[in-house]
Structure formats: C-alpha cells, structure tokens
Amino acid sequence: MDLLTQLLVAAISSGTPLLFATLGGILIERSGIMQLGAEGLMLMGAVIACMTYIHTGSLGWTLLAVFVVSAALGLLHSFLTVTLRANQVVSGLAMTLFGSGLSAYLGKSITGTPIPGAVPKINLGFLDDVPIIGDMFAHLDILTWFSFALVIAAHLFIHRTSFGLHLRAIGDNPATADVMGIPVQLFRYGYIIVGSMLIGLAGADLLLIYSPTWIEGMTAGRGWIAVALIIFARWNPIRALFCAYFFGAMDTIGFKIQLIGSAIPSYFLKMIPYIVTILVLMYLGWRSRNKPSGSPEALGVPYIREQRF
Amino acid sequence: MKKVKRSWSLSLALLFGLTGVLSACGGNNNNGSNGSASPSESAPASSSASESPSASASGNGIANPRVAFVYIGPPGDGGWTYQHDQGRLYMEKELGITADTVENVPESADAERVISELAQNHDIIFTTSFGYMDYTLNVAQKFPNVKFEHAGGYKTADNMATYFGKNWEASYLSGIAAGKTTKNNTLGYVAAFPIPELIYNINAFTLGAQSVNPDIKVNVVWTNTWFDPTTERNAAVSLLDKGADVLLAYQDSPASLQAAAEKGAMAGGNDSDMTRYAPEAYLTNPVWNWGPYYVKKVKALMDGTWTNEQYLGNFQDGMVDIAPIGENVPAEAKTIIEETKAKFVASDMNVFTGPIYDQAGNEKVASGQSLTDAEILEMNWFVKGVEGTIPQ
Numbered sequence: 001m002d003l004l005t006q007l008l009v010a011a012i013s014s015g016t017p018l019l020f021a022t023l024g025g026i027l028i029e030r031s032g033i034m035q036l037g038a039e040g041l042m043l044m045g046a047v048i049a050c051m052t053y054i055h056t057g058s059l060g061w062t063l064l065a066v067f068v069v070s071a072a073l074g075l076l077h078s079f080l081t082v083t084l085r086a087n088q089v090v091s092g093l094a095m096t097l098f099g100s101g102l103s104a105y106l107g108k109s110i111t112g113t114p115i116p117g118a119v120p121k122i123n124l125g126f127l128d129d130v131p132i133i134g135d136m137f138a139h140l141d142i143l144t145w146f147s148f149a150l151v152i153a154a155h156l157f158i159h160r161t162s163f164g165l166h167l168r169a170i171g172d173n174p175a176t177a178d179v180m181g182i183p184v185q186l187f188r189y190g191y192i193i194v195g196s197m198l199i200g201l202a203g204a205d206l207l208l209i210y211s212p213t214w215i216e217g218m219t220a221g222r223g224w225i226a227v228a229l230i231i232f233a234r235w236n237p238i239r240a241l242f243c244a245y246f247f248g249a250m251d252t253i254g255f256k257i258q259l260i261g262s263a264i265p266s267y268f269l270k271m272i273p274y275i276v277t278i279l280v281l282m283y284l285g286w287r288s289r290n291k292p293s294g295s296p297e298a299l300g301v302p303y304i305r306e307q308r309f
Numbered sequence: 310m311k312k313v314k315r316s317w318s319l320s321l322a323l324l325f326g327l328t329g330v331l332s333a334c335g336g337n338n339n340n341g342s343n344g345s346a347s348p349s350e351s352a353p354a355s356s357s358a359s360e361s362p363s364a365s366a367s368g369n370g371i372a373n374p375r376v377a378f379v380y381i382g383p384p385g386d387g388g389w390t391y392q393h394d395q396g397r398l399y400m401e402k403e404l405g406i407t408a409d410t411v412e413n414v415p416e417s418a419d420a421e422r423v424i425s426e427l428a429q430n431h432d433i434i435f436t437t438s439f440g441y442m443d444y445t446l447n448v449a450q451k452f453p454n455v456k457f458e459h460a461g462g463y464k465t466a467d468n469m470a471t472y473f474g475k476n477w478e479a480s481y482l483s484g485i486a487a488g489k490t491t492k493n494n495t496l497g498y499v500a501a502f503p504i505p506e507l508i509y510n511i512n513a514f515t516l517g518a519q520s521v522n523p524d525i526k527v528n529v530v531w532t533n534t535w536f537d538p539t540t541e542r543n544a545a546v547s548l549l550d551k552g553a554d555v556l557l558a559y560q561d562s563p564a565s566l567q568a569a570a571e572k573g574a575m576a577g578g579n580d581s582d583m584t585r586y587a588p589e590a591y592l593t594n595p596v597w598n599w600g601p602y603y604v605k606k607v608k609a610l611m612d613g614t615w616t617n618e619q620y621l622g623n624f625q626d627g628m629v630d631i632a633p634i635g636e637n638v639p640a641e642a643k644t645i646i647e648e649t650k651a652k653f654v655a656s657d658m659n660v661f662t663g664p665i666y667d668q669a670g671n672e673k674v675a676s677g678q679s680l681t682d683a684e685i686l687e688m689n690w691f692v693k694g695v696e697g698t699i700p701q
C-alpha cells in the first residue's frame with residue numbers, strides 16, 4: 001500500500017464515527033435546534049454498547065440498547081429546548097457534561113474489558129486485486145457500509161422528499177411552516193430523537209470497531225469535532241462524508257510524517273488537525289463571504305406560536 | 310415576554326438539577342473502591358488535623374498508620390494504575406490495614422489540593438505519577454510529620470522518598486522476544502513522551518532485539534499522551550503500515566495490541582500482563598510489581614525506621630518483572646529470555662555495556678564500559694538501529 005492508499009483507509013476507519021455524529025447533528029440542526037451535546041451522547045452510546053455487549057454478546061441487543069438510551073437522552077434535550085424553550089446552547093452543554101459524568105460512573109465496573117470482533121465484516125474477495133479500491137472497500141464492517149447508505153438516504157430525504165421539505169421549512173421559518181399545517185413541535189421532537197440515536201451510534205461505532213475497550217472519556221473531543229463538521233459541511237450530508245473522512249485522515253497524518261523521518265517536532269505534528277480546522281474555516285469563510293452560510297435560518301431560536309421576536 | 314422568562318427560569322432550574330446529578334456522579338467517581346468515605350469530604354469536617362499526625366513525632370513507630378494513594382487514572386485502566394492498585398491490595402492483605410485511594414487526579418494544581426487534603430489525616434501518602442513531583446514536594450514541606458512517597462521522580466525532602474525500578478532490564482528481555490519473533494527485522498515502538506524514561510526503554514528494547522538479531526531496525530513514533538486509546542491505535546496502525554510486524558507500546562492502554570491483533574501482527578504493551586486482550590497476538594512486556602515495596606515502606610513507618618531513600622527496584626527484589634511470554638513467540642526466545650533474566654536476578658549483567666553506538670555511529674559507550682544508573686536515568690540519545698528523532 002502506498003501512502004495515499006494508507007491515508008484513505010485510515011480516513012474511512014477513523015472518519016466513520018465522526019460521520020455518524022455529523023449526520024445526526026445535521027438532522028437535528030436542520031429542524032432549527034442547536035446540537036452541542038454530541039460529546040456526551042457519544043460517550044453514553046459507547047458505554048452502553050460496551051455494557052450490553054459484555055452482558056448479551058449480541059450485536060442486535062447492543063445496538064437496540066444504544067438506540068433506546070440515546071433516544072431517551074434526545075427526548076430530554078427536546079423537552080428542554082422545544083417544550084420548555086430552554087437556551088439551546090446551555091441545554092447542549094448540559095447534555096455533554098451529563099453524558100461524560102454518567103458514562104464515567106456507569107463504566108467503572110467494565111473499564112478495560114476487551115470486546116474484540118463484535119461487528120461482522122463483509123468480505124468482498126473479488127475486490128482484493130483492484131488497487132486502492134480493494135484496500136479501501138474489500139473488508140469493511142457492516143456499520144461502515146450502513147454509514148454509506150445513510151449518507152445517501154439522508155441526502156435524498158432532505159432534498160427529494162416532502163418530509164425533507166417540511167424539515168427544512170421548520171428549520172428556516174417555523175412560523176410559516178406552522179401556518180402551512182406542519183406540526184413544528186412534533187417534528188422537532190422526532191428529529192432530535194432520531195439525530196441523537198445516530199450520535200449514540202457514533203459512540204457505539206467508536207467503541208465496537210475502533211477501540212474495543214471502554215475507557216473513561218474515550219471520545220477525547222471527537223464529539224466537538226463533529227459539531228464543527230456540521231458547520232464545515234454546511235448542513236449537507238454528502239459534504240459531511242468528505243469532511244468526516246478529511247478529519248479522519250488528519251488524525252493519522254502526524255504519525256505518517258514522523259515515520260518519514262521528518263525533523264518537525266511531534267508536538268507540532270499533533271496540532272495539524274486543529275491548524276487545518278482554522279485554515280479550512282478561513283478559506284470557507286472567504287470563499288462564501290457573500291453567500292448564505294447554509295445554516296438553517298431559525299437555528300437556535302425557540303419557536304413560540306404567535307410570538308413575535 | 311413574561312411567559313418566556315418563566316420558562317427560562319424553569320429550564321435553568323432543570324439544568325441545575327442535571328448538574329447536581331452530574332457532580333454527584335463525579336463525587337462517587339473519586340471515591341476509593343474500598344468504599345471508605347471520600348477524604349475530601351471528611352477532611353474539613355474532622356478535627357483530626359490537630360489531633361494526630363503531629364501527635365506521632367517522627368522517629369517513633371505508628372501502630373496503625375493511615376495510608377493513602379493518589380492515582381493518575383482509574384484502577385481499571387489495565388495498566389499503570391491497575392498495577393499500583395494491585396500493590397495496594399497486596400499491602401492491605403499483608404499488613405491488615407485499609408488504605409484510602411483517590412482516582413483520576415490530574416497532574417495539575419488539583420493534585421496539590423488533593424494531596425494537601427489527604428495530608429491532613431494520613432500518615433503516609435503514595436503519589437503514583439511522575440507529574441505529581443512538584444506538588445508532592447510542596448505539600449511535603451507544609452506537612453513535615455507526614456511521609457510522602459513519589460513514584461518515578463527525582464526530588465526528595467526529609468519526609469519525601471522516591472521509588473522506581475530498572476524496567477529497562479525487562480524492556481531488554483521484551484526486545485529478545487521481539488527480535489526472535491519478527492519476520493522482516495522491522496519493529497515498531499509506540500512511545501508516549503520524549504523523556505529519558507522512554508528513551509532508555511526504547512534503547513534497551515532495541516539492544517535486546519539486536520542481541521539475537523543484529524539487523525533489527527526499530528521505528529519510533531511519539532503520541533505525546535500516556536492514555537488515549539484512539540491516538541495510540543492510530544500510531545500503531547501507522548507503524549504497521551510502515552512495515553513493522555512486531556510492536557511494543559509504552560502506553561497505558563492495550564489499544565496498540567488490539568490494533569496489531571486485527572492486522573495479524575504481534576505486540577506487547579506496558580505495565581501489566583496484557584495477554585487477555587489478544588492472546589494469539591501477545592508478545593510480552595515489562596510489568597511492575599509494587600506490592601512488596603508498599604509493604605516494606607508502610608512496615609518501616611510502623612517500626613519507626615522509615616527513610617527518605619531514592620529506591621530503584623529491579624529483578625532481584627521483584628519490583629520489575631516480565632509478563633508471561635506470548636503463545637506465538639518462538640520457544641527459542643523463551644530459553645534465551647530465561648537465561649538472561651537469571652543474569653539480571655543475579656545482578657551480573659548491565660544492559661548498557663559497550664560497545665554501544667548512537668544513531669550517527671559515534672561510540673557512546675566504549676567496549677568493556679557500562680553506564681551507571683544515574684547516566685541511564687538521564688539518557689537523551691538513541692542507539693544505532695532506532696529510526697526516529699527525539700524532539701529537542
């Protein structure tokens with residue numbers, strides 16, 4: 001494998017959890033609700049996945065438990081932000097703090113228990129001889145294939161269905177959507193819950209595939225990167241795929257440069273993902289300085305029927 | 310607007326509720342696993358600060374010493390803190406006393422606060438991470454009647470001792486296993502921080518491997534973290550991609566071993582026996598055995614013979630050891646390791662005996678000469694065969 005292929009393979013494997021979290025965030029934010037709780041939801045997804053897998057040994061039960069718990073947390077976030085109209089930034093931060101604390105507490109007894117090979121792989125032997133493609137796609141696990149399908153499904157849903165139209169409407173102008181007869185509050189509940197389930201799945205994916213042992217705080221800031229990726233991707237699932245893989249590749253590029261024998265200090269190499277983040281933000285900001293950011297217009301604004309702002 | 314305000318205050322109340330739950334969890338988290346009350350809670354309430362440590366004048370024994378341990382991670386990390394906790398349990402069993410523990414103490418001003426609180430109602434405190442050095446020293450100066458034991462550091466006081474071990478000898482043995490196991494003479498080393506502790510272990514690993522296989526090359530990457538499984542895994546995968554087929558990871562998690570197992574390579578970890586994470590891919594690695602030392606020092610406190618020594622353990626006293634050799638390591642390696650270990654136990658072998666050359670080929674240790682422990686503990690150069698750089 002040459003360097004480029006290695007980077008592409010690493011991009012998919014470390015980018016997939018980011019991709020799930022970003023897609024979940026896009027669904028939530030498209031409905032007009034800010035999503036800053038990804039770090040906590042991912043940690044909860046990871047610890048629940050680990051606990052359930054140790055007790056049942058079944059991937060199906062594991063995913064079910066992750067979905068149920070993250071849906072419950074999503075329900076809490078929607079109750080706070082939609083029904084009580086709490087400040088969405090504060091509610092999101094509370095979700096992060098709550099998730100980190102609770103996951104650390106729940107995970108105490110299972111810390112360090114290994115759970116290898118939980119997710120089956122799909123082996124496409126006929127691809128083995130194809131350069132680059134073979135290395136990238138011949139032996140991926142089912143969750144990664146699911147993430148590919150999810151990107152396409154989310155894109156088609158948001159841009160090609162009437163439900164997607166309604167989703168964009170309640171995120172851009174909930175008052176108008178309300179007048180049209182779209183149940184704004186109900187839909188927001190639904191999207192927050194489904195989005196939270198995907199973010200929980202991101203944590204489960206990180207634990208089951210990438211680093212198969214529960215360790216406190218194992219996401220190490222990846223939830224926050226997912227929050228940034230939503231903005232980079234400008235709330236678009238296809239762009240989310242490329243942004244997530246780009247960051248996945250950045251995760252390992254520092255080690256590649258060390259191994260080439262460069263004289264750049266490793267401390268500096270560790271900053272690469274963050275420096276690239278700043279550069280990309282500057283570039284995107286400059287390029288689209290006269291264009292709308294793509295952000296849902298009512299993002300972060302609680303909707304109150306017949307209330308003028 | 311009134312309505313909005315009310316919902317605001319309601320939601321704020323709810324958020325405070327959430328934070329309450331959270332901090333309760335955090336509190337639980339810091340508790341010792343032995344179920345004793347959190348020292349941070351009991352310290353301000355009790356009036357013991359005046360009553361006891363000062364009552365027992367130094368020099369006299371303390372019949373029932375109150376012992377505390379400060380940990381950098383959770384005892385379930387499977388590595389560094391796990392081994393210290395095993396040492397604590399061994400000490401409790403041997404001496405029939407119960408110790409308090411505080412987990413997940415960051416190497417920051419928080420550490421000084423935690424150690425100060427413990428010092429108010431304990432007689433001896435073990436601070437088990439290098440980064441606690443200055444904080445331990447500060448607290449030691451404030452509490453002259455409490456004894457402090459710091460792992461891995463080099464600063465002492467009248468009431469502060471240090472302890473560590475010659476784990477480079479175990480790294481040398483791990484190198485023999487790796488040198489006999491590799492098929493393409495390329496090893497990889499996942500290294501935490503560019504400090505002497507890592508550098509002498511990497512060098513010893515390399516020399517051990519070269520002792521059975523002179524063509525060995527060891528690729529080194531720095532992760533700049535003790536404990537971040539995803540970063541460790543990325544580092545390990547990069548080494549495997551570069552062509553290494555046997556890894557050693559001087560890190561606190563088994564992530565590198567798990568990555569190697571997935572890619573059909575072999576690896577070892579650090580600190581504790583990591584066989585259970587991937588038996589078929591496990592090499593071996595240095596392990597710590599702190600229990601006997603903890604027994605010795607607490608007992609010395611009981612007898613009134615405690616001293617502020619700078620203790621360096623080894624194979625002889627058992628503080629340093631090597632984990633069971635992996636099932637897929639060639640039998641030939643096991644024999645050589647047993648023979649070499651016997652020499653370490655008998656103290657008639659030094660890993661750093663010349664001729665040893667640095668990366669540029671300069672002779673650093675002349676034939677027949679050996680480095681002293683002090684020279685080893687401040688090593689800042691790589692031996693020939695290591696591929697990597699030490700950031701200055």
